[in-house]
Amino acid sequence: MKEVKQFDESKIGVKGLVDSGITTIPRFFVHPPHVLSQFKPGSKTRPDLVIPTIDLSGVDSHHNRSLIVDQIRQACSSFGFFQIINRGVPMGVLDRTIESIKGFHEEPTEIKARFYTRGLGTGVSYISNVDLYNSKAASWRDTLWVKLGPKMADHDQIPEICRNEMIEWDREIKRLGEVLSGLMCEGLGVETWRLKEMTCLEERTMVGHHYPKCPQPDLTVGLVYHTDPDVLTVLQQDNVGGLQVKYGEDWVDVKPVPGALIINVGDLLQIISNEVYKSAEHRVLANPSHEPRVSIAVFFNTGNRDDLYGPLPELISSEKPALYRQFTVTDFMTRFSKREVDGKSLSNYYKL
Ligand SMILES: O=C(O)CCC(=O)C(=O)O
Numbered sequence: 001m002k003e004v005k006q007f008d009e010s011k012i013g014v015k016g017l018v019d020s021g022i023t024t025i026p027r028f029f030v031h032p033p034h035v036l037s038q039f040k041p042g043s044k045t046r047p048d049l050v051i052p053t054i055d056l057s058g059v060d061s062h063h064n065r066s067l068i069v070d071q072i073r074q075a076c077s078s079f080g081f082f083q084i085i086n087r088g089v090p091m092g093v094l095d096r097t098i099e100s101i102k103g104f105h106e107e108p109t110e111i112k113a114r115f116y117t118r119g120l121g122t123g124v125s126y127i128s129n130v131d132l133y134n135s136k137a138a139s140w141r142d143t144l145w146v147k148l149g150p151k152m153a154d155h156d157q158i159p160e161i162c163r164n165e166m167i168e169w170d171r172e173i174k175r176l177g178e179v180l181s182g183l184m185c186e187g188l189g190v191e192t193w194r195l196k197e198m199t200c201l202e203e204r205t206m207v208g209h210h211y212p213k214c215p216q217p218d219l220t221v222g223l224v225y226h227t228d229p230d231v232l233t234v235l236q237q238d239n240v241g242g243l244q245v246k247y248g249e250d251w252v253d254v255k256p257v258p259g260a261l262i263i264n265v266g267d268l269l270q271i272i273s274n275e276v277y278k279s280a281e282h283r284v285l286a287n288p289s290h291e292p293r294v295s296i297a298v299f300f301n302t303g304n305r306d307d308l309y310g311p312l313p314e315l316i317s318s319e320k321p322a323l324y325r326q327f328t329v330t331d332f333m334t335r336f337s338k339r340e341v342d343g344k345s346l347s348n349y350y351k352l
C-alpha cells in the first residue's frame with residue numbers, strides 16, 4: 001500500500017517509471033499466477049477467428065442498409081465486437097487524434113502532473129490506473145480522461161496539445177454514434193431513433209490510453225478483462241496490437257485494421273436489448289514492443305441517469321420474458337465504481 005501511494009503521489013505514471021530506466025516492474029503491478037496463466041501466448045487463444053469488419057459505405061441506400069443491419073445484428077449478438085470501415089470519418093482526423101494523445105503522454109512529467117487527479121470533477125483527468133486503490137494489482141498503462149458531453153470540459157482545462165483534436169473528434173464521434181445506434185436499433189427491430197430518444201448517446205466520455213513498453217510483460221497486463229459499463233463504445237487503436245476479445249472460453253486478437261474503428265456493445269445495451277446483443281469481455285496484453293501502444297475510446301452513456309432503464313417493452317413477450325429488472329443508471333454506476341474493473345457484474349440486475 002505504501003508503494004502504491006508513493007507511486008500515485010509521484011504523479012509520474014507508468015511512463016515515468018519506464019523513463020526512469022527500471023528493468024523490473026514494482027511488485028504491485030505483478031498479477032496473480034491464475035490471471036497470468038490465462039495471458040500466456042497460445043493459451044486459449046483462437047488465431048483462426050477474426051471479429052467481423054463491416055463496410056458502412058452505402059448505408060444511406062435502402063438495399064445496402066438492410067445488408068449492413070444484418071451484419072451488425074449478427075456481430076452484436078455473437079462477438080459483441082466489430083470493426084467498421086468507410087464510415088465517413090476522414091483518415092486525417094483519426095491520425096491526428098491518436099498522434100495528439102501520444103503527444104500528451106510524451107509531455108514532461110511537470111506538465112502532465114497538473115492534470116493528475118482522481119475523479120472527473122473538472123472534466124479532465126490524467127491518471128495511472130483508475131482503480132489503483134481497489135484492484136488486486138495495477139496494470140501497465142496511463143490514461144487521459146476527457147468529458148465530451150452533454151457538456152464538454154472547459155476548453156482551457158483540456159491539455160493544449162490535444163485540445164483542437166478532441167473538439168474535432170467529438171464532432172465526428174457524435175455523428176457516428178447516431179448512425180451506429182440507428183443501425184443497432186434496426187437490428188433489434190425497433191424504431192431507428194429509440195436509443196437516441198432514451199438519451200443513450202448523450203453522455204460521452206473519452207479516454208486516451210498509453211501503454212508504454214513493459215520490461216516484464218509476462219508478469220502484468222495492459223488492461224484487465226472487463227466489459228464496458230456503457231451503452232456502446234467506439235474505440236480506435238494504433239498499429240501495435242494487444243487488444244483481445246473473449247469468445248466462448250477463448251480469446252481472439254483484435255488485429256489493427258488501418259483506418260478502422262472498433263465498436264463494442266456495453267452492459268447497458270445488453271440489458272436494454274434483453275440480451276439479443278452481448279457485451280463482450282475484452283482485455284489488453286502488457287505491451288512488449290518498443291513502440292508505445294496508444295488507443296482512444298469514447299463511451300456513450302445515458303443522459304438521464306435517474307430515469308428507469310431495463311429491457312425494451314418491444315423486446316419482451318411471453319416467449320421471451322424480461323431477463324433484467326429496471327434500474328437507474330446512477331445505481332448501476334455506483335455499484336460499478338465500488339468494485340474492481342475486471343469481470344462482468346450484470347448478475348445484480350438479473351430478474352430472478
Ligand atoms: O486500449 C484498448 O484497446 C481497450 C480500451 C478499453 O477497453 C477501455 O478503455 O474500456
Ligand SMILES: [Fe+2]
Pocket residue numbers: 226227228282
Ligand atoms: Fe473496454
